[in-house]
Amino acid sequence: MDGDHLVIGEHKLSSRLIIGTGGAANLAVVERALVASGTELTTVAMRKADADGGSGVLELLRRLGIRLLPNTAGCRTAAEAVLTARLAREALETDLIKLEVHADDRTLLPDPFETLEAAEQLTADGFTVLAYTNDDPVLALRLEEAGCAAVMPLGAPIGTGLGIRNPHNIELIVSRAGVPVILDAGIGTASDATLAMELGCDAVLLSTAVTRAADPERMASAMRAAVTAGRLAASAGRIPQRFWAHASSPPR
Amino acid sequence: MEIQVNGQRREFPDGTTVEGVLEALGTAARGVAVAVDGVVVRRGEWPEAVVRKGASVDILTAVQGG
Numbered sequence: 197m198d199g200d201h202l203v204i205g206e207h208k209l210s211s212r213l214i215i216g217t218g219g220a221a222n223l224a225v226v227e228r229a230l231v232a233s234g235t236e237l238t239t240v241a242m243r244k245a246d247a248d249g250g251s252g253v254l255e256l257l258r259r260l261g262i263r264l265l266p267n268t269a270g271c272r273t274a275a276e277a278v279l280t281a282r283l284a285r286e287a288l289e290t291d292l293i294k295l296e297v298h299a300d301d302r303t304l305l306p307d308p309f310e311t312l313e314a315a316e317q318l319t320a321d322g323f324t325v326l327a328y329t330n331d332d333p334v335l336a337l338r339l340e341e342a343g344c345a346a347v348m349p350l351g352a353p354i355g356t357g358l359g360i361r362n363p364h365n366i367e368l369i370v371s372r373a374g375v376p377v378i379l380d381a382g383i384g385t386a387s388d389a390t391l392a393m394e395l396g397c398d399a400v401l402l403s404t405a406v407t408r409a410a411d412p413e414r415m416a417s418a419m420r421a422a423v424t425a426g427r428l429a430a431s432a433g434r435i436p437q438r439f440w441a442h443a444s445s446p447p448r
Numbered sequence: 449m450e451i452q453v454n455g456q457r458r459e460f461p462d463g464t465t466v467e468g469v470l471e472a473l474g475t476a477a478r479g480v481a482v483a484v485d486g487v488v489v490r491r492g493e494w495p496e497a498v499v500r501k502g503a504s505v506d507i508l509t510a511v512q513g514g
Contacts, residue, residue: 288510
């Protein structure tokens with residue numbers, strides 16, 4: 197859809213698919229998948245630098261002209277997330293931050309209290325905050341009130357591929373949000389991404405559904421088409437669901 | 449003097465700056481950020497920022513991640 201842009205704070209994107217680079221076997225796989233996905237915004241994590249200065253992912257993303265979305269993955273407290281965000285801004289020269297504060301390693305579910313606390317501090321410090329959150333409509337509103345530029349409810353826990361476990365909650369979040377809603381985490385296959393868009397989400401963020409697929413490049417193409425299909429369907433006005441059949445051919 | 453760099457103890461001459469630590473380690477300056485004792489040291493301050501004995505220096509960069 198020409199002229200249909202995703203706007204996050206001051207950032208304008210033509211693609212509504214945000215890809216995470218985690219989980220891929222190597223950078224060549226990442227490159228082919230990113231190109232196939234058509235993404236314009238891609239997540240990276242912040243980790244201690246080796247003597248050689250990193251993994252090469254930065255050079256790859258710069259070469260492909262893809263904007264960076266650093267995350268705070270691995271942080272357990274608001275204080276850790278705020279420091280990681282500030283380091284990311286300094287290292288990567290971007291005000292964008294994917295805020296994620298995980299409660300524990302087993303579920304990797306977002307800690308709502310630490311996330312909200314960090315969101316307040318980061319927005320006050322001038323960051324464009326995209327907040328990873330539970331599929332909780334109340335918390336999504338609170339994060340928006342805290343100044344987040346986008347809220348990113350999960351479909352299911354990170355890496356599970358379980359799809360969207362509570363579609364009604366996602367619809368509730370979308371119905372009241374004044375900022376973009378990005379479905380983040382839980383996507384397993386293309387139909388999950390389409391459903392997210394049909395529910396009214398503004399974009400989809402996924403990583404391992406592509407990077408750990410048997411053929412990441414092919415799955416990236418599928419996700420690109422799925423997001424476009426869902427976006428089109430959401431604005432096309434679907435037919436009402438009926439209990440009984442309704443003939444589409446004229447009566448004899 | 450001894451300082452902690454990314455959690456490992458290392459020896460540096462007294463008066464070493466943040467820039468000096470990065471140079472000694474051979475860390476690429478582009479795409480990295482530095483915190484000393486949990487506070488970010490801006491890039492422009494690296495040449496003057498002297499690291500005190502026993503300080504904890506963290507050098508971070510971007511890696512593949514969701």
